[in-house]
Amino acid sequence: MVRMSGVGVSSGRAAGPLVRVAEPLPDPPTTPTPADPDSEATRIRPAAEAVANHLFTRAAGAGSAGRTILETTAAMAMDPALISRAEQQVTEQALPAARAVLEAADTFADALREAGGYLSERIRDVRDVRDRIIAELLGVAPPGVPALEGPSVLLARDLAPADTADLDPELVLALVTEEGGPTSHTAILARSLGIPAVVAVRGILSVDNAVAAVVDGEAGTVEVSDRPVRIEAAEHVTDRAWNGIGTTADGMRVSVLANVGSVTDTQTAVEAAAQGVGLFRTEFCYLAASDEPDVDTQRSAYAEVLTAFTGKPVVVRTLDAGADKPLPFLDSGTEPNPALGVRGVRVSFERTAMLERQLEAIAAAAADSGAEVAVMAPMISTVSEAIWFVERARAAGIRRAGVMVEVPAAALSIREILGAVDFVSIGTNDLAQYVFAADRTLGALAELNDPWQPALLRMIATIGHAGEELGKPVGVCGEAAADPLLARVLVGLGVTSLSMVAASVPAVGSALAGHSLAVYRQAAEEALAAPDPARAREAVHAVLG
CATH class of the missing domain: 1.10.274.10 (PtsI, HPr-binding domain)
Known part of the structure; x- marks a missing residue:
């Protein structure tokens, strides 16, 4: 067997015959010139x-x-x-x-x-x-996943969302791609289906005579064989193992929440028995609008989502837009580096009235729904920005206001920021790419964006420990929270709530009950001391089994 490494993005171990997804069609020619x-x-x-x-x-x-x-x-x-x-x-x-x-x-x-x-x-x-x-x-067949005759491991250069959207987990044992990254649609959907997946396995498409593979989604390894292997499907955690209450074995409560951005997401979260919502993305209300939606329109849209969570906590993120997420009515202009430009809360500094209208709509929708609503601002960098946002949330009648920690500067000022807000939520996807100066969309840099990177975990530890000392909640709402193994490390680092794609809620929630907080703290210390993501995973496995 040839052993290759990539980035594990969906846990589990599976083995079986390889089926290659067809490469894209060749570029159609510029000729012949049409007669009409x-x-x-x-x-x-x-x-x-x-x-x-x-x-x-x-x-x-x-x-x-x-x-x-x-x-x-x-x-x-x-x-x-x-x-x-x-x-x-x-x-x-x-x-x-x-x-x-x-x-x-x-x-x-x-x-x-x-x-x-x-x-x-x-x-x-x-x-x-x-x-x-x-x-x-x-008049030819479109590229994509071929019809599967039996349980198989899918191998592709990359997979489009539509390729993976209706995969049958009974037939698809695992996903392996040469490109892609930890935050891709493929990674998110693989986790939601409980299919092991490893991305950014560079050179795997060039392996000769590959007929089967053994995939370890936690270790991020793929063993390619030129001979058949015994078919092995990943074990799945059933919904019955999740009782809807996030707690460690010794009784420490950890909120297990869902990320939502539409009414459809809300339904999935309810079905998964999520304890609430840790990230309500409000962009859905703006994306198709040629003009800023008025307060009543926003209020109605938000209430439709919030009503499903009456009496439960919901953290609403204010509009996260800018040159990297342009909206027609914002006229953000062109920036040489949009990821470092006017985005997130920075848009609100220039358009304060727009933020105030959104906060008014959120407060009204909260009253309509009975949900326990808090708000948080994206892309906060300084203490003064956090204070500015909290003042406006309070003026709108919203009692709990926090900020996202996605920028390293915010992590370095975390004690002062926690003194100004009610809670923080760590956006690990953006925080990783800013910490490592690595575009999270580039497959070649996928390993740097691996949430198991010890440097990223050390930054999370700084935030978590500050939260413990100051008595302020610290959440994680990036895709890191969807990994049952890493979720327990995060708890050991001081994280008090985990928010993820809804389908991952049962697996994460049930995993938390396996050990005490003291054991998770020990596992976290081992991960922090590791030199790389692979050995961090190995060290945590040695502690948790």
Whole structure:
């Protein structure tokens, strides 16, 4: 066997035959020139509609998480701007329809790449939609996961969200990709389905005669074999093992919460018996709006989500937008490095009235729903910024106000910040990329964004210990919280609440009850002392078994 390493993003161990996901279609040629460009252009919209209809059909039979992704991809296929641009390429440049779709989509992808940050993570989605429309125009099968004849390990360069959205966990034993990173759609969905996954396994597609693999999602290793191996499926934690109360074996309470960003996410969180919401992303209310939604519109949208959590805690993040997450009505302009630009709470400094209207809507929705609502601001860097936000939340009548710790400067000022707020929540996805100066969307840098990196854990420990000493809650709402093993380390570092994709709630919640807080503190000390993520995992396994 050939042993290879990547970044484990969904825990579990599985083994079985390898099935390769087909590579994208070759670029369609620029010739022949269509005899009737106007007629050729009319082929594009029906092809896009056919792709969207197929995705909507798949969505109808998928679970809630998969359904959301498939419906979003279907909407992208019908994007009027994409279709119009492609039609224009045909009529003005006399390109064949398939080539026009390629060039139009690549223009959008280039713009997303230049924007960087959150938006660059959507490039894979655009290319997936592009390839599906091109395949429809050419009358060939679209790239993607082939029909599986039995339990298999899927191997791909990368997987689009629509590829993984309706995977059958009874047939898909594990996912392995050469590219991708810890915060990709593939990683998130693999965790939600309970499928082991390892990404950023560089060079794995070049291994000759690979017919089977053994995948360890916790260790981040893949053993590739040129001979068949015994089929082994990962063990799954059932919902019955989770009683809905997060606690260690010695009775310390740890809130096990869900991340939500839509009504669909809310339903999944309720089904998973989440104790509340640790991250309510409010961007859904703004994304399709050409103008800022008024207070009543926001109030109604937020209340629809909050009502499901009457009497339970919900932490609402105020608008996280900027040049890296542009909104039509913000006119953020072009920035050379959007991930380091005017984003998150920094937008509110320039548009304070917009923040005040959102806070008014959140306060009203909280009253309508009966949920125990708190608010937090994203991208806080200084103590004065934290004080500024808390003052406005209090003025809106919101009793509990906190901030996200995503910027290293905030972690270095954590004691002063905790003195000004009611709680903090660590966004490990952004914090990792800022700590390591490593774009989280680049597969080549995926190891640096591994949440098991000891340097990142040491920063979390600084925050957690400050929270313990000052008596202030410290949460984690990044994808790190969705790993049952790492979640217990985080508790040992002083974290008091964990918020994650809803489908991970049962596994994390039940895992917490396995040991006492003292054991988790011991495991955390071992992880902090490790030289790299792999040995941090090994050290924690040695303590927790």
